Amino acid sequence: MSAQELDPLIHVPARLRIVATLAALPEGDAVSFPRLQDMIGLTPGNLITHLRKLEEAGYIDTEKTGNGSASRTSVALTRAGRSAFEMYTEALRGLLGGL
Amino acid sequence: MPTHNHTHEAVPDNGGELDPRDAAALLDQTTRRAERQLDLHPPVLMLVAALVVLIAYGAIWLSVRNQHPYTGPTLGALGVLYATLAAFGVLVAVVTRRAISGIGGRSSQRRRGEAIAFAVAWTSVYVFQGALHHAGASHAIAYGIYPAAAPLIIVGSAAAAYEAAKENWEWSGFACAAVVLACVGAFTGPETVWAVMGIGLATLLLARAASRIWLHG
Numbered sequence: 001m002s003a004q005e006l007d008p009l010i011h012v013p014a015r016l017r018i019v020a021t022l023a024a025l026p027e028g029d030a031v032s033f034p035r036l037q038d039m040i041g042l043t044p045g046n047l048i049t050h051l052r053k054l055e056e057a058g059y060i061d062t063e064k065t066g067n068g069s070a071s072r073t074s075v076a077l078t079r080a081g082r083s084a085f086e087m088y089t090e091a092l093r094g095l096l097g098g099l
Numbered sequence: 100m101p102t103h104n105h106t107h108e109a110v111p112d113n114g115g116e117l118d119p120r121d122a123a124a125l126l127d128q129t130t131r132r133a134e135r136q137l138d139l140h141p142p143v144l145m146l147v148a149a150l151v152v153l154i155a156y157g158a159i160w161l162s163v164r165n166q167h168p169y170t171g172p173t174l175g176a177l178g179v180l181y182a183t184l185a186a187f188g189v190l191v192a193v194v195t196r197r198a199i200s201g202i203g204g205r206s207s208q209r210r211r212g213e214a215i216a217f218a219v220a221w222t223s224v225y226v227f228q229g230a231l232h233h234a235g236a237s238h239a240i241a242y243g244i245y246p247a248a249a250p251l252i253i254v255g256s257a258a259a260a261y262e263a264a265k266e267n268w269e270w271s272g273f274a275c276a277a278v279v280l281a282c283v284g285a286f287t288g289p290e291t292v293w294a295v296m297g298i299g300l301a302t303l304l305l306a307r308a309a310s311r312i313w314l315h316g
Binding site: 006011012013016017020021023024025026027028029030031032034035036038039040074076089092095096 | 117119123125126130132133134137201204206207
């Protein structure tokens, strides 16, 4: 196995941090955008960019509730995202075991 | 997963050249950090709980030792017990609020169910104490052995079963140890049981805090 076989969508520092943080939540839970930003420490623009890529891949779900200043966006890992993350960690373990 | 002394600032953010070792270190660091931020029972809270238990049970023990015949804790000792528990309750609420801030979904519904079930268990402990008094049980039982040991036996058993159902063996083991402690402590009599419970429970909490730090960093 080589590093090229690691899921390229996750194998990026910012997205790895996003997915690992979301995976630490119990299954079925979602986190608000400000709390996720606070936990990870990315700028809002940077976080939005990476979230969009993960959402396009079906790894996360974002849900917006409310309107205007009362609007709130929450983010959750989908089942496919959790599964992809598990495969990524397994692959990483295998790779490091072989190094 | 090996742990390197890297920080996330040390690796590129463009996905070009992320070394697998750096990825593993970043993953480990991020997971630990997230778990700490979401932790409802951080080790420091357990250290405070150990202190609370020592103060609360210690105050009761000081008020009942050398009582012949046994009459039960004084109002002053009960005041210390309830004041300490109230202060600890506020601390738990602050820690919980911070940990679950911005988190929604299935676990918040589960927490509400848990809170109701455990409130019923705690209430039943004290309603049953009233029944013991009503039935003419001695002060040694109704105001000594029972209130010192029964809460841990009843609520601890419920917690042990609940955590075992979730395969949370660390908490289930802790709850089982508390139940065993209470059962053994009950044999030491209405005065000594307060000291045994205070020291024993504080020791268990310290051990639990140490094991969490050791296992989870």
